[in-house]
Amino acid sequence: xxxxxxxxxxxxxxxxxxxxxxxxxxxxxxxxxxxxxxxxxxxxxxxxxxxxxxxxxxxxxxxxxxxxxxxxxxxxxxxxxxxxxxxxxxxxxxxxxxxxxxxxxxxxxxx
Amino acid sequence: xxxxxxxxxxxxxxxxxxxxxxxxxxxxxxxxxxxxxxxxxxxxxxxxxxxxxxxxxxxxxxxxxxxxxxxxxxxxxxxxxxxxxxxxxxxxxxxxxxxxxxxxxxxxxxxxxxxxxxxxxxxxxxxxxxxxxxxxxxxxxxxxxxxxxxxxxxxxxxxxx
Numbered sequence: 001x002x003x004x005x006x007x008x009x010x011x012x013x014x015x016x017x018x019x020x021x022x023x024x025x026x027x028x029x030x031x032x033x034x035x036x037x038x039x040x041x042x043x044x045x046x047x048x049x050x051x052x053x054x055x056x057x058x059x060x061x062x063x064x065x066x067x068x069x070x071x072x073x074x075x076x077x078x079x080x081x082x083x084x085x086x087x088x089x090x091x092x093x094x095x096x097x098x099x100x101x102x103x104x105x106x107x108x109x110x111x
Numbered sequence: 112x113x114x115x116x117x118x119x120x121x122x123x124x125x126x127x128x129x130x131x132x133x134x135x136x137x138x139x140x141x142x143x144x145x146x147x148x149x150x151x152x153x154x155x156x157x158x159x160x161x162x163x164x165x166x167x168x169x170x171x172x173x174x175x176x177x178x179x180x181x182x183x184x185x186x187x188x189x190x191x192x193x194x195x196x197x198x199x200x201x202x203x204x205x206x207x208x209x210x211x212x213x214x215x216x217x218x219x220x221x222x223x224x225x226x227x228x229x230x231x232x233x234x235x236x237x238x239x240x241x242x243x244x245x246x247x248x249x250x251x252x253x254x255x256x257x258x259x260x261x262x263x264x265x266x267x268x269x270x271x272x
Binding site for chain 1: 183184220221222223233234235236237238239242243
C-alpha cells in the first residue's frame with residue numbers, strides 16, 4: 001500500500017522539494033527491531049535532475065532539508081541514495097541496506 | 112546510588128564503568144575549566160568537536176566501537192575503512208556521550224550518525240562513504256591524506272599473478 005502516515009509525508013515532501021523522476025520510500029523499521037509500522041528508520045531512493053552537478057554531500061543535504069521536521073522528530077535513521085536521471089538510467093540498482101546490529105535496542109528510545 | 116541508576120537508565124554497566132565521578136562522561140569532566148572561553152565548554156560544544164575532528168586524519172563518530180559496532184550503518188563505515196586497510200583512526204562512540212551526540216550533529220548540520228571526517232572535514236555518513244568506496248573516490252581521498260589504500264596493493268597482487 002501507500003505506507004503509513006510518515007511514509008506518505010516523506011514521499012510528499014521529497015516530491016515537492018525535488019520533483020523526482022523516480023522515488024522509492026522504504027520503511028526499514030521492522031529490520032531494526034521495531035514493530036511493523038513503527039516508521040522510525042527509512043530508506044529513500046531519489047532520482048532528480050536537481051542533483052546534477054552536485055557532490056553527494058550536497059545532494060544528501062537537499063534531502064535532509066526537505067525532511068528537516070521529520071528528522072528532528074520521529075525519523076530516527078534515514079538511508080539516502082541520490083542520483084541524477086542519467087545515473088539512474090545507466091545503473092538502475094540500489095545497494096541493499098546494511099543489516100541492523102541492534103543499536104536501537106541498546107539505547108533508551110527518544111521520547 | 113544515583114550513578115548506577117543513571118547507568119541503568121542510559122546504556123548499561125559498561126558505559127557506567129567508563130564514566131568519571133557523578134556519572135558524567137570523562138571527556139566532559141576533563142574538558143571543563145580549561146581552554147578558550149566560549150559558550151558552554153561541554154563535550155558537545157563547537158570547540159570540543161572541532162578539537163576531535165582535527166585530532167587525526169580520519170575521525171569517525173559512530174554508535175559502538177570499531178571492535179563492536181552497535182549499529183549496521185556504523186558497522187558499514189568500519190568495514191569499508193577496514194577494506195582499505197585503514198585501522199588507525201579515531202572513533203568516538205556517541206552512545207557514551209549524549210552531549211557529543213547532539214554536538215556533532217550541530218557541528219556538521221547533519222542529522223544522523225555515523226559521521227566521517229577526513230582531514231577535519233565532514234565527508235558524509237555511511238551512504239556517502241559506501242558510494243565513495245564503490246566509485247574509487249575513497250582511494251583518492253585517502254591518498255591525499257598520505258594513506259595508501261590496501262585495495263591498491265590488492266590490485267597490484269592481482270597484476271603479478
